[in-house]
Amino acid sequence: MFMAGFGIRERTILVDSLIIVFAAYAFSNYIFHFVGDNDFGTSSNFFLYYTNWSNILAVVGAIASLYCLFKGIRIPKALAIFKLAATLMLTVTMLVVVFVLAPTIGWHVLFDLGGMIFLHLLIPLLAIVEFLYLSDMDPFSRRDVLYSLIPMLIYAVGIITVLLIAGNDDLAPYPFLRIHTQPLFATILWLIGLALLAYGIAYGYSRLVRRTNPAVKAG
Numbered sequence: 001m002f003m004a005g006f007g008i009r010e011r012t013i014l015v016d017s018l019i020i021v022f023a024a025y026a027f028s029n030y031i032f033h034f035v036g037d038n039d040f041g042t043s044s045n046f047f048l049y050y051t052n053w054s055n056i057l058a059v060v061g062a063i064a065s066l067y068c069l070f071k072g073i074r075i076p077k078a079l080a081i082f083k084l085a086a087t088l089m090l091t092v093t094m095l096v097v098v099f100v101l102a103p104t105i106g107w108h109v110l111f112d113l114g115g116m117i118f119l120h121l122l123i124p125l126l127a128i129v130e131f132l133y134l135s136d137m138d139p140f141s142r143r144d145v146l147y148s149l150i151p152m153l154i155y156a157v158g159i160i161t162v163l164l165i166a167g168n169d170d171l172a173p174y175p176f177l178r179i180h181t182q183p184l185f186a187t188i189l190w191l192i193g194l195a196l197l198a199y200g201i202a203y204g205y206s207r208l209v210r211r212t213n214p215a216v217k218a219g
Contacts, residue, residue, distance in 0.1 A: 026115030054089035
């Protein structure tokens, strides 16, 4: 009886609520350190981390989606693009952690219960599920996909500007952003590679959601 009444609306509320709660827990633990001892992405460098920004976008998207749901309105195109941006950024976060950071820094950056397991794994997975199966939105065009890359581009320009102003890599949040100590071509290759990865992910989601999400099909 319970599962029979647990439809798309209820599942959307659950998933978006978990995104908000998980992020609130992880960010609160950054401040109060009541669980775990992992300092990755914390302290005064909080706003330098791509992971944190991608999760902030996910929370904003989840809150806005819940608002639309309770108002009984379809997600506006601008919000749908924003959610695509958040989902692709979270996916990049998860992939970079799994294939780059965890093997080099340690697997605690993925599984630490102080927050990393939520920001690097659980919230990305929830956001992907919500986007592909639950969001009540219209189909995406190729222009929409390009627009979804803007938040990631803003982050890239911002962090490189900060590092250039600092004049050293002390504030570099990730090993591949140590622009002062690695060859210029290495930095360029990383940026191009991540940009292509982001576009591929965003485009892939924009096509896949037409098959997986009944609301997008109906749109």
